[in-house]
Amino acid sequence: MVPRLTDARKELRRAQIAEAAVRCFGRNGLERTSIADIIAESGLSAGSIYAHYRNKADLVQAVARGDLAERARVLGGHASSDAPPDPDELLARLIAAIDPVKARLGVQTWGEATTNPAIRDIVVDMTDRMRAMLQDCVTAWLVKVECHEPAEARESAAPIAHRVMALYQAELLYTALESLPEETAP
Amino acid sequence: MVPRLTDARKELRRAQIAEAAVRCFGRNGLERTSIADIIAESGLSAGSIYAHYRNKADLVQAVARGDLAERARVLGGHASSDAPPDPDELLARLIAAIDPVKARLGVQTWGEATTNPAIRDIVVDMTDRMRAMLQDCVTAWLVKVECHEPAEARESAAPIAHRVMALYQAELLYTALESLPEETAP
DNA sequence: TCACAAAAAGAATCTCTGTTCTGCTTGTGT
DNA sequence: ACACAAGCAGAACAGAGATTCTTTTTGTGA
Numbered sequence: 001m002v003p004r005l006t007d008a009r010k011e012l013r014r015a016q017i018a019e020a021a022v023r024c025f026g027r028n029g030l031e032r033t034s035i036a037d038i039i040a041e042s043g044l045s046a047g048s049i050y051a052h053y054r055n056k057a058d059l060v061q062a063v064a065r066g067d068l069a070e071r072a073r074v075l076g077g078h079a080s081s082d083a084p085p086d087p088d089e090l091l092a093r094l095i096a097a098i099d100p101v102k103a104r105l106g107v108q109t110w111g112e113a114t115t116n117p118a119i120r121d122i123v124v125d126m127t128d129r130m131r132a133m134l135q136d137c138v139t140a141w142l143v144k145v146e147c148h149e150p151a152e153a154r155e156s157a158a159p160i161a162h163r164v165m166a167l168y169q170a171e172l173l174y175t176a177l178e179s180l181p182e183e184t185a186p
Numbered sequence: 187m188v189p190r191l192t193d194a195r196k197e198l199r200r201a202q203i204a205e206a207a208v209r210c211f212g213r214n215g216l217e218r219t220s221i222a223d224i225i226a227e228s229g230l231s232a233g234s235i236y237a238h239y240r241n242k243a244d245l246v247q248a249v250a251r252g253d254l255a256e257r258a259r260v261l262g263g264h265a266s267s268d269a270p271p272d273p274d275e276l277l278a279r280l281i282a283a284i285d286p287v288k289a290r291l292g293v294q295t296w297g298e299a300t301t302n303p304a305i306r307d308i309v310v311d312m313t314d315r316m317r318a319m320l321q322d323c324v325t326a327w328l329v330k331v332e333c334h335e336p337a338e339a340r341e342s343a344a345p346i347a348h349r350v351m352a353l354y355q356a357e358l359l360y361t362a363l364e365s366l367p368e369e370t371a372p
Numbered sequence: 373t374c375a376c377a378a379a380a381a382g383a384a385t386c387t388c389t390g391t392t393c394t395g396c397t398t399g400t401g402t
Numbered sequence: 403a404c405a406c407a408a409g410c411a412g413a414a415c416a417g418a419g420a421t422t423c424t425t426t427t428t429g430t431g432a
Contacts, residue, residue, distance in 0.1 A: 009429090013379090029301040031217035034419055045381040046421080052379095056420070104300040111297020114290040114362045115215040124363055166356030173355060176300045177310055195399090199409090220389055231411040232391080242390065373432100380427070388419085398409070 014052050014062070017042050021063050026101040027181040030060055030108050057118070064109045064119055067102060068126035075130055079137035084144055090137060091164050095171045100179035107176040127165070135161035200238050200248070203228050207249050212287040213367045216246055216294050243304070250295045250305055253288060254312035261316055265323035270330055276323060277350050281357045286365035293362040313351070321347035 020042030024033040035056060039046060053059040078085075078093045085093065113120040138160045142153035206228030210219040221242060225232060239245040264271075264279045271279065299306040324343035328334040334342065 027301070029217075029297070031215075032301065035421085036419075047382075047423090048380045050421070107300050108297040110359060110362070111215070111294040114293050115213070115218065115367055117366075120363060127363075163353065166353050167349065169359060170352030170355050173296060176296070177306060177313075180303075181301055221391085222389070233393090233412075234410050236391070237409065375432090376430095378427105378429085381425085383422105383424085385422075386420095388417105390417090391415085393414075394412095396409105396411080398407105400405105400407095402404090 010052070013044075013048070017044065017049055017052055017059070018063050018066060020044075021059055022067070022101070022105060025060075025063065025108060026104045030112055060112070061118055061122065063105070064112070065122050065126075067105050067109065068122060071102070071106070072126060072130050072133070075133055079133050084137055084141035086141055086145065087138055087160050087164055090134070090141075091167055094164075094168050098172060098175050100175055103172050103175040104179065104181065106172055131161055131165045134164050137161075138164070196238070199230075199234070203230065203235055203238055203245070204249050204252060206230075207245055208253070208287070208291060211246075211249065211294060212290050216298055246298070247304055247308065249291070250298070251308050251312075253291050253295065254308060257288070257292070258312060258316050258319070261319055265319050270323055270327035272327055272331065273324055273346050273350055276320070276327075277353055280350075280354050284358060284361050286361055289358050289361040290365065290367065292358055317347055317351045320350050323347075324350070 017038065021033070021038050024037045024041050027033075028037065035046060035049065038049065038059075042049070049059075053062065074097050075094060078097065079090065109119060109123060113123040135154070135157050138157040139150075139153045142148040142157055143150050146153075148156065203224065207219070207224050210223045210227050213219075214223065221232060221235065224235065224245075228235070235245075239248065260283050261280060264283065265276065295305060295309060299309040321340070321343045324346045325336075325339045328339035328343055329336050
């Protein structure tokens with residue numbers, strides 16, 4: 001009993017594959033991206049990809065999870081600053097941080113979620129989590145800046161957070177629709 | 187030179203095929219629906235389908251166009267009543283009219299639009315048109331109920347319409363995510 | 373440095389799907 | 403009522419795509 005790729009190395013390969021997949025998905029969509037495309041984009045081979053992901057669905061799932069997690073991370077960063085921004089400012093910051101490629105991937109993920117239970121669970125879970133973070137942020141603003149009572153602030157924050165979330169998602173959609181995917185090299 | 191299907195009959199067949207396609211798409215998604223699925227759902231045959239639509243992309247396009255057109259029609263009906271509703275009421279009415287199957291199809295269409303220029307154009311065009319209708323409605327409300335000057339009302343209506351649109355689209359997304367597609371019969 | 377199992381490459385496979393082709397059937401103008 | 407082109411069914415085809423299998427390479431613990 002001896003050799004196996006170190007876990008760090010293994011994770012690196014997974015990331016390499018996932019990143020290539022993100023580029024392909026952003027360019028051609030989840031379903032129109034073939035394994036061959038990902039092979040070309042990553043510079044790896046079929047065997048290698050299947051050694052790291054059980055199948056394409058597994059890869060798509062990992063990519064979707066990663067994308068949403070990153071978006072949540074960015075949101076967390078902008079939301080939990082010392083001086084809580086007002087809701088308009090919060091929304092403006094979130095919108096400013098939107099990346100077109102990720103926006104396309106996100107919207108594709110929504111489409112996939114409508115018929116794919118695994119993806120649906122990921123999207124719903126992440127959306128709920130992000131909304132909760134927004135609510136925290138708005139609550140902090142209500143308490144610190146608007147001098148609300150903490151008890152009641154949390155309640156009033158909920159519908160505001162809901163709206164910020166909705167407006168952010170709509171903006172994600174518009175960004176996705178406005179940006180054209182870059183062509184693949186000839 | 188003699189016989190050809192009357193135009194009405196031809197349109198009927200197209201509709202029959204399109205409706206079957208809508209059911210399939212709502213259940214399995216745009217890309218995971220095969221022509222065989224649509225054949226089974228419609229009770230027609232490959233030959234017949236290809237006699238009425240040039241290919242699958244053409245059918246998808248027609249379905250997307252039809253779905254968006256219907257949504258615009260519904261919006262038009264709710265928007266252009268004698269007593270213009272205030273924006274909250276307008277939004278509530280739009281949301282109440284959402285059908286889960288159509289919501290799923292709509293979200294799938296967004297996903298497809300991110301990488302398919304033909305679909306993208308349809309979505310963008312229809313979105314703009316719907317936003318304009320909302321703006322008309324909000325303008326009417328500002329003038330008739332809030333007693334604004336018509337000249338300035340149109341301008342102030344724009345951002346309100348934009349927000350109503352965004353909140354409506356977000357709700358479409360939530361409906362699509364919450365509703366599970368019904369299983370196909372065993 | 374060595375031994376060897378895991379990992380990677382790339383060919384091979386096998387299924388699935390869009391589209392076309394071949395006749396039979398049906399609706400329409402006369 | 404009839405003739406005949408269009409409509410339609412269903413088999414056939416071609417191609418693409420996911421996944422697996424075989425062989426070569428590579429990284430790790432001793």
